[in-house]
Amino acid sequence: MKHCLALSTGLSLIPSLLLAAPLPTGPSLFSAEGYRFSPTPSQAEHARAFDSLSVQRLLNEPLQTPPADAHPRQWRHGQFIKQGAHINPPGNPELANAGDDQLSSPRQNHFNRQQQQAGHGDKGRPLVFYCGADCRFVWNASKRAHSPGYRDLHWYRDGIDGWQQAGLSLIPAQPLVMP
Numbered sequence: 001m002k003h004c005l006a007l008s009t010g011l012s013l014i015p016s017l018l019l020a021a022p023l024p025t026g027p028s029l030f031s032a033e034g035y036r037f038s039p040t041p042s043q044a045e046h047a048r049a050f051d052s053l054s055v056q057r058l059l060n061e062p063l064q065t066p067p068a069d070a071h072p073r074q075w076r077h078g079q080f081i082k083q084g085a086h087i088n089p090p091g092n093p094e095l096a097n098a099g100d101d102q103l104s105s106p107r108q109n110h111f112n113r114q115q116q117q118a119g120h121g122d123k124g125r126p127l128v129f130y131c132g133a134d135c136r137f138v139w140n141a142s143k144r145a146h147s148p149g150y151r152d153l154h155w156y157r158d159g160i161d162g163w164q165q166a167g168l169s170l171i172p173a174q175p176l177v178m179p
């Protein structure tokens with residue numbers, strides 16, 4: 001009986017130990033280029049983490065920059081494949097797969113053009129990236145935006161899920177067409 005009680009007590013501690021454990025780090029979580037596979041931490045290396053209220057404040061500033069949705073979409077035969085309904089805040093460009101760990105040259109060029117357009121040629125202008133809650137694609141998109149010198153990067157970690165929970169307006173998403 002004493003062994004059963006000890007085993008029972010020990011097993012009951014496992015969930016709390018798992019919750020208290022820090023996220024794993026190491027090479028298995030990153031590609032050779034340093035892009036994250038998963039899970040995402042609470043902070044991004046080159047971007048400030050934002051909550052819904054912070055994103056709303058930024059969007060109300062005079063130099064408004066729409067957040068860019070970096071969520072994953074299947075890419076087949078030179079086009080994005082629609083996979084069910086996806087929603088975005090109004091006026092937000094969808095940069096599907098911008099946070100993939102590897103981008104082909106055409107997709108990287110497309111991402112660079114969209115950053116240039118969103119920042120109006122100013123690498124100091126704020127850029128906000130989001131996806132779903134705990135999505136590696138937004139972490140990677142902010143890393144990718146930092147490489148060419150963008151400095152005011154924001155990472156909306158709660159993404160579209162946080163936007164919905166805050167009761168903010170959403171519309172059906174339309175991926176940007178790659179030329």
